[in-house]
Amino acid sequence: MSDNKFKRRSFLKGSAALGAGVVAPTIFTRTASAYTNEPGDSRVVLGFNVPQSGPYADEGADELRAYKLAVKHLNGEGDGGMLNTFSSKTLNGTGILGRKVDYVTGDTQTKSDAARASARAMIEKDGAIMITGGSSSGVAIAVQSLCQEAGVIFMAGLTHSNDTTGKDKKANGFRHFFNAYMSAAALAPVLGKEYGTDRKAYHLTADYTWGWTQEQSMIAFTEELGWETVDTVRTPLSATDFSSYIAPVLNSGADVLILNHYGSNMVNSLTNAVQFGLRDKIVNGKQFEIVVPLYSRLMARGAGDAVKGIFGSTNWHWTLQDPGSQAFVKSFGKEYGHPPSQAAHTCYVQTLLYADAAQRAGSFNPCAIAEALEGFKFDGLGNGPTLYRAADHQCFKDVLVVRGKEKPESEFDLLEVFNVTPVDKVMYEPDNPMFAGGSLGKCNPGT
Amino acid sequence: MDAIFLQILNGLDKGSAYALIALGLTLIFGTLGVVNFAHGALFMIGAFCTVILNKLLSLELVTQSATETTPWGTPVEVHTPYVVMWFGKVGETMIDYSVFWSILFAIPVMLIIGIAMERGLIKFFYKRPHADQILVTFGLAIVLQEIIKQVFGANPIPQPAPEAFVGSIDIGALVGLGANAVVYPIWRLVYFLFAAVIIAGVFAFLRYTTFGMVVRAGMADRETVGLLGINIDRRFTAMFGLAAVVTGLAGVMYTPILSPNYHMGMDFLVLCFVVVVVGGMGSLAGAVAAGFLLGILQSFASMPEVKAFLFGFSIDQVIIYLVAVVILLTRPRGLMGRKGIMET
Numbered sequence: 001m002s003d004n005k006f007k008r009r010s011f012l013k014g015s016a017a018l019g020a021g022v023v024a025p026t027i028f029t030r031t032a033s034a035y036t037n038e039p040g041d042s043r044v045v046l047g048f049n050v051p052q053s054g055p056y057a058d059e060g061a062d063e064l065r066a067y068k069l070a071v072k073h074l075n076g077e078g079d080g081g082m083l084n085t086f087s088s089k090t091l092n093g094t095g096i097l098g099r100k101v102d103y104v105t106g107d108t109q110t111k112s113d114a115a116r117a118s119a120r121a122m123i124e125k126d127g128a129i130m131i132t133g134g135s136s137s138g139v140a141i142a143v144q145s146l147c148q149e150a151g152v153i154f155m156a157g158l159t160h161s162n163d164t165t166g167k168d169k170k171a172n173g174f175r176h177f178f179n180a181y182m183s184a185a186a187l188a189p190v191l192g193k194e195y196g197t198d199r200k201a202y203h204l205t206a207d208y209t210w211g212w213t214q215e216q217s218m219i220a221f222t223e224e225l226g227w228e229t230v231d232t233v234r235t236p237l238s239a240t241d242f243s244s245y246i247a248p249v250l251n252s253g254a255d256v257l258i259l260n261h262y263g264s265n266m267v268n269s270l271t272n273a274v275q276f277g278l279r280d281k282i283v284n285g286k287q288f289e290i291v292v293p294l295y296s297r298l299m300a301r302g303a304g305d306a307v308k309g310i311f312g313s314t315n316w317h318w319t320l321q322d323p324g325s326q327a328f329v330k331s332f333g334k335e336y337g338h339p340p341s342q343a344a345h346t347c348y349v350q351t352l353l354y355a356d357a358a359q360r361a362g363s364f365n366p367c368a369i370a371e372a373l374e375g376f377k378f379d380g381l382g383n384g385p386t387l388y389r390a391a392d393h394q395c396f397k398d399v400l401v402v403r404g405k406e407k408p409e410s411e412f413d414l415l416e417v418f419n420v421t422p423v424d425k426v427m428y429e430p431d432n433p434m435f436a437g438g439s440l441g442k443c444n445p446g447t
Numbered sequence: 448m449d450a451i452f453l454q455i456l457n458g459l460d461k462g463s464a465y466a467l468i469a470l471g472l473t474l475i476f477g478t479l480g481v482v483n484f485a486h487g488a489l490f491m492i493g494a495f496c497t498v499i500l501n502k503l504l505s506l507e508l509v510t511q512s513a514t515e516t517t518p519w520g521t522p523v524e525v526h527t528p529y530v531v532m533w534f535g536k537v538g539e540t541m542i543d544y545s546v547f548w549s550i551l552f553a554i555p556v557m558l559i560i561g562i563a564m565e566r567g568l569i570k571f572f573y574k575r576p577h578a579d580q581i582l583v584t585f586g587l588a589i590v591l592q593e594i595i596k597q598v599f600g601a602n603p604i605p606q607p608a609p610e611a612f613v614g615s616i617d618i619g620a621l622v623g624l625g626a627n628a629v630v631y632p633i634w635r636l637v638y639f640l641f642a643a644v645i646i647a648g649v650f651a652f653l654r655y656t657t658f659g660m661v662v663r664a665g666m667a668d669r670e671t672v673g674l675l676g677i678n679i680d681r682r683f684t685a686m687f688g689l690a691a692v693v694t695g696l697a698g699v700m701y702t703p704i705l706s707p708n709y710h711m712g713m714d715f716l717v718l719c720f721v722v723v724v725v726g727g728m729g730s731l732a733g734a735v736a737a738g739f740l741l742g743i744l745q746s747f748a749s750m751p752e753v754k755a756f757l758f759g760f761s762i763d764q765v766i767i768y769l770v771a772v773v774i775l776l777t778r779p780r781g782l783m784g785r786k787g788i789m790e791t
Contacts, residue, residue: 058600059602236764240711241704243461243635243746244746244763248750250450250453267603267605271705272704275704276615276632277630281627281630282627299602301602302602302706303605326518329518330518330520331519333519334520
């Protein structure tokens with residue numbers, strides 16, 4: 001009996017020693033790691049978190065194509081695309097800091113909770129050192145916040161709400177895409193010139209963060225122009241038939257309808273507005289006009305003929321003639337047989353910018369990368385000279401005002417660039433009231 | 448006055464779609480006693496019949512231009528529809544009127560889908576609780592919409608109305624409200640008339656044909672009809688097919704109003720269930736009446752005047768449910784519900 005007792009004690013002691021021995025190296029490794037998901041010597045994993053299902057799945061598919069193309073170029077495959085035109089020359093097709101670039105993908109489903117779950121899985125299970133993607137501001141803000149907590153860099157994809165780099169900005173988050181303020185600032189002068197300064201506007205607005213900031217920005221800039229805001233009506237994201245929202249516009253005395261809608265909301269509301277003959281009406285002695293502040297080629301295709309002659313803004317368009325855009329269109333077109341969307345462009349550029357920042361910083365430490373991106377000035381990526389402002393991690397560049405083409409020559413040729421608004425016309429101070437209420441906080445490298 | 452008239456038109460138009468879908472739902476519930484959550488998917492499949500036929504008619508001969516190249520260096524593709532190559536102007540008209548041809552295309556397709564759905568899956572759930580029926584039909588709806596998404600993508604696919612029906616009509620001038628006071632899209636009026644014809648057709652079929660009489664008798668007392676030696680199951684299967692056709696046609700004609708997308712059925716489904724409940728479970732006339740009533744109420748609720756009256760609260764998204772609560776509290780069987788239906 002006593003022998004048995006002795007043996008059990010010996011066994012327990014041995015087990016404890018063995019357990020400590022097994023755990024010790026892990027503890028050592030963990031404390032040795034200076035930041036979350038520090039990569040090994042051979043490969044680095046990037047996490048592409050895009051809508052692969054849900055209403056923005058087609059947009060997400062185009063984003064994913066762009067990401068894959070960027071990875072190819074970073075690893076030295078293909079024609080190099082924008083690596084050949086990028087003003088920074090640190091990337092040479094050998095991956096990032098000598099490591100081959102690998103990637104994992106997640107499905108945001110255009111839902112904040114699903115997007116956070118997929119981002120978390122990519123960070124915790126797959127060891128992703130950077131998360132990028134998204135086709136909705138609600139999703140982008142949610143994932144940006146998660147990345148801040150997890151200690152990885154978030155390179156936002158298509159997100160246009162002022163809040164992403166405004167009240168919800170984070171030190172680990174960076175946005176290349178333009179925002180609602182910039183759209184309004186670029187559009188207003190064109191609208192004033194084309195439609196006059198004595199106009200009455202009626203807003204239909206998607207009822208979520210992006211819609212609110214887009215409406216606020218458009219009201220501010222059009223009223224500065226001399227326009228009067230007749231009414232603002234919030235519409236639920238789930239709405240599909242906008243006829244009952246369009247009908248009151250006809251009797252409101254408004255002569256301009258501003259559709260602060262995106263995705264299928266925009267396709268349906270614009271189609272309904274055109275069907276109700278709004279564009280054929282004369283109100284207050286003027287031709288009735290419709291404005292769509294944020295355009296996308298994929299949505300323009302959904303709206304069909306309804307987009308003809310309608311003004312909006314876009315971050316980038318494939319018909320631009322600068323060497324960067326041409327290189328990207330050539331590379332993307334050869335790979336996939338069609339031109340890239342603005343969502344694809346911003347995602348491709350964000351991947352290159354991250355890789356370049358890591359290369360310049362000489363480290364994958366998120367704080368070193370953030371420092372390299374802050375205040376970084378670059379060119380050759382399709383938008384002309386661009387600044388990644390340190391104060392809010394927002395890119396500042398020229399903004400395109402586009403118009404629905406009257407006679408498209410192909411299914412991709414739906415928008416024409418009407419005006420390129422210089423960056424100084426869309427610039428704002430970091431403490432602008434439309435962006436107030438939050439702070440970047442401190443960079444979090446995680447552990 | 449103009450605004451009220453316009454919202455009534457809007458409500459009738461919206462109500463047409465609700466009424467058509469709810470009519471199909473009620474037919475299935477009234478005959479087979481099945482709560483069919485895949486009904487919205489039938490509406491969506493009907494809409495995609497238009498997309499499919501349009502794509503078939505627009506099949507193109509793709510040639511490569513000898514002179515022009517794309518910005519990425521490959522030759523530009525020149526697309527010429529075969530029907531235009533073969534029939535010239537007639538071919539162009541065929542493509543233009545594809546929505547109308549889709550009606551002919553959708554009838555057999557929806558009939559087959561409806562019967563296959565009933566024979567292949569739903570008949571096994573007749574004697575199961577309603578919860579089981581809801582689960583299986585809801586699952587089926589998700590499967591069907593995922594298939595459509597895989598094949599056609601997630602973005603809406605616009606289907607323009609025929610050229611002759613594009614634009615609006617000045618109804619205000621016609622009814623003496625003054626020029627340009629009430630302008631309404633032509634296609635929405637076409638949709639309303641189409642819905643009225645289909646609804647009248649279904650009622651006439653049930654009222655004036657022997658088949659319809661047997662079905663109505665079966666709806667009232669299935670067992671007795673069976674005891675008379677009539678195979679009521681076969682007739683009910685045909686009614687499932689008819690319900691699928693009615694709902695599919697509602698989807699076909701709705702495509703110029705709402706660009707088809709894989710999710711459109713789900714958007715209508717919940718509303719139409721409310722319509723059925725408000726109208727009275729199993730009551731065809733109730734479903735139609737409630738469809739139009741709730742369509743009109745929803746349109747009025749989105750008027751700025753209503754919002755101002757309610758101190759800025761917007762109720763257009765909840766009005767249908769509020770009305771449903773009030774009606775069910777005051778008339779628990781719905782507007783035209785009968786005793787014994789959905790009651791144990």
